[in-house]
Amino acid sequence: MELFTNQVLAGIATGAIYACMALAVVMIYQAIDHLNFAQGEMAMFSTFVAWQLMQWGLPYWVAFVLTLIFSFIGGIVIERLLFKPLAKAPVLTHVAGFIALFAIINSVAGLLWDFTIKQFPSPFGSSPFLGSQLISTHQAGMIFVTLILLVLLFAFFRYTRVGLAMRAAASMPESARLVGINTGWMIALGWGMAAAIGSIAGMLIAPVVFLEPNMMGGVLIYGFAAAVVGGLSSPLGAVVGGFLVGIFENLVGTYIPGVGNELKLPIALALIITVLVVKPNGLFGRAIVKRV
Amino acid sequence: MTTLLNVRDLRAYYGQVQALHGLEFELREGSMTTLLGANGAGKTTTLRAICNMIRSTGSIEFEGNKLGSRTTENIVRLGIAHVPQGRGTFTTLTVEENLQLGAITRKDKAAIASDIERMYDHFPVLKQRYLQQAGTLSGGEQQMLAVARALMLRPRLMLLDEPSFGLAPLIVRDLFKILGKINREDKVTILVVEQNAQLALELADKAYVIETGRIVMSGTADEIANNEDVRKSYLGY
Numbered sequence: 271m272e273l274f275t276n277q278v279l280a281g282i283a284t285g286a287i288y289a290c291m292a293l294a295v296v297m298i299y300q301a302i303d304h305l306n307f308a309q310g311e312m313a314m315f316s317t318f319v320a321w322q323l324m325q326w327g328l329p330y331w332v333a334f335v336l337t338l339i340f341s342f343i344g345g346i347v348i349e350r351l352l353f354k355p356l357a358k359a360p361v362l363t364h365v366a367g368f369i370a371l372f373a374i375i376n377s378v379a380g381l382l383w384d385f386t387i388k389q390f391p392s393p394f395g396s397s398p399f400l401g402s403q404l405i406s407t408h409q410a411g412m413i414f415v416t417l418i419l420l421v422l423l424f425a426f427f428r429y430t431r432v433g434l435a436m437r438a439a440a441s442m443p444e445s446a447r448l449v450g451i452n453t454g455w456m457i458a459l460g461w462g463m464a465a466a467i468g469s470i471a472g473m474l475i476a477p478v479v480f481l482e483p484n485m486m487g488g489v490l491i492y493g494f495a496a497a498v499v500g501g502l503s504s505p506l507g508a509v510v511g512g513f514l515v516g517i518f519e520n521l522v523g524t525y526i527p528g529v530g531n532e533l534k535l536p537i538a539l540a541l542i543i544t545v546l547v548v549k550p551n552g553l554f555g556r557a558i559v560k561r562v
Numbered sequence: 563m564t565t566l567l568n569v570r571d572l573r574a575y576y577g578q579v580q581a582l583h584g585l586e587f588e589l590r591e592g593s594m595t596t597l598l599g600a601n602g603a604g605k606t607t608t609l610r611a612i613c614n615m616i617r618s619t620g621s622i623e624f625e626g627n628k629l630g631s632r633t634t635e636n637i638v639r640l641g642i643a644h645v646p647q648g649r650g651t652f653t654t655l656t657v658e659e660n661l662q663l664g665a666i667t668r669k670d671k672a673a674i675a676s677d678i679e680r681m682y683d684h685f686p687v688l689k690q691r692y693l694q695q696a697g698t699l700s701g702g703e704q705q706m707l708a709v710a711r712a713l714m715l716r717p718r719l720m721l722l723d724e725p726s727f728g729l730a731p732l733i734v735r736d737l738f739k740i741l742g743k744i745n746r747e748d749k750v751t752i753l754v755v756e757q758n759a760q761l762a763l764e765l766a767d768k769a770y771v772i773e774t775g776r777i778v779m780s781g782t783a784d785e786i787a788n789n790e791d792v793r794k795s796y797l798g799y
Contacts, residue, residue, distance in 0.1 A: 431662070431666060434655075434659060434662060434663060434666070435663070435666055437655065438652050438655065438663050438666075441652060441653075441654050441655070442650070442652055442653070444615075444646075444650070445646075445650035445651070445652060446652075446663075447615075447633075447634040447635045447638070448613070448634065448638060448643075448644050448646065448650050449638065449663050449664055449666055449667070449711070449715070450635045450636075450638040450639045450666060450667035450715070451635060451663075451666055451667075452633075452635050453635070
């Protein structure tokens with residue numbers, strides 16, 4: 271029983287990271303209807319920036335905030351330079367754009383910081399949480415930060431005018447323009463926020479998986495799985511999906527013989543396919559209903 | 563009375579196909595004008611061209627401002643509210659959020675709140691449903707919401723594309739009554755495109771008849787209503 275509880279809690283902790291990545295993916299998907307394959311690399315690059323700032327002697331939380339700002343602006347710049355010109359291009363052009371972005375960010379990070387594995391500090395330490403062996407303080411911190419992020423995002427979209435404008439632009443761009451919303455900037459803002467959310471995921475997972483240019487590969491696939499499970503149109507679904515996928519991953523790895531660490535990734539992919547076949551809109555996604 | 567909107571030599575294109583062939587008309591400030599014409603004559607295209615939602619050439623002047631190179635959202639910000647065909651409702655958002663969005667370019671929070679109350683006075687049914695998803699409203703309610711949302715901009719000019727489309731005759735009467743009230747009391751200039759020519763002519767001061775992308779007739783609403791050709795083609799008697 272203790273093994274079970276332990277695995278579930280650890281699953282919730284890594285699930286928090288998947289939830290952040292899924293949120294970032296969903297934000298961009300809502301804005302431009304495409305999956306950002308480079309979301310993980312953007313997060314990885316941000317994490318390196320945080321690491322570099324700390325190497326220069328800045329305290330953790332200062333580096334954290336500066337990295338958020340850097341990522342937010344970086345996300346907007348990427349949208350303006352690369353994806354705004356592609357706005358009306360077909361799907362395959364977008365896919366090529368995302369892959370290019372993926373490769374560029376990955377190589378630049380390798381060039382700047384090389385491919386050796388680096389330690390990344392945790393602001394929460396790694397002692398047992400509240401004296402319990404079930405979960406570490408860092409894992410508890412990951413869950414805590416994700417929940418705060420969620421509440422802030424919810425408040426932003428629900429109670430601010432910019433949040434309302436972003437929702438309007440994402441759901442019906444033409445109508446949004448007709449009430450005077452600059453939908454182009456709303457998309458850019460979505461990219462900025464997605465990049466910032468991704469950077470939080472990167473900084474939280476780096477102490478666990480260690481910092482190196484390929485650190486986010488597996489995490490992003492789980493993030494995609496989480497987004498698909500929750501339904502790509504629902505931020506809340508993305509988060510619930512993240513936690514579910516985290517728990518599922520751990521339980522399957524523990525209880526199904528022969529899975530272990532090596533087969534965990536295919537399980538995420540199997541999950542994506544299963545959801546797409548059985549319930550294509552995910553748990554929380556809306557089926558688009560149109561009056562005709 | 564001064565000219566609010568002046569359209570000269572307007573040509574509009576869908577890809578290679580030219581839909582408007584040098585359209586010319588003007589709207590007097592405070593007037594209610596209707597644009598009549600058969601399906602495919604270019605009525606919707608004219609409204610879309612004013613808001614720069616399709617490629618067009620020619621000159622459109624609104625209160626002395628050239629609209630030519632402005633984006634849709636900047637034209638809206640000048641005070642032109644467009645209620646498109648299909649109403650442009652944000653179907654996944656609530657009724658109240660739709661009204662908030664109508665005023666999204668305004669900064670005066672207190673006035674926005676009082677305007678929302680005013681809209682609920684105009685359209686009491688919206689007040690009953692203010693937390694309901696707009697997509698679940700009936701067609702008539704959605705059209706009222708669309709008009710209310712447009713008014714939240716405090717527009718100088720309101721463009722209405724077939725407001726009667728798909729609505730029951732009684733609801734259409736109500737809606738046009740409210741439009742007349744808005745035109746008189748709030749001094750909003752209105753350009754309405756209608757298939758229901760009889761109703762539109764009853765209410766409007768001025769009318770233009772458009773055929774295959776050209777204005778073929780213009781005059782006061784009474785003149786147009788009494789014109790034999792118009793009677794036969796659009797009024798059916």
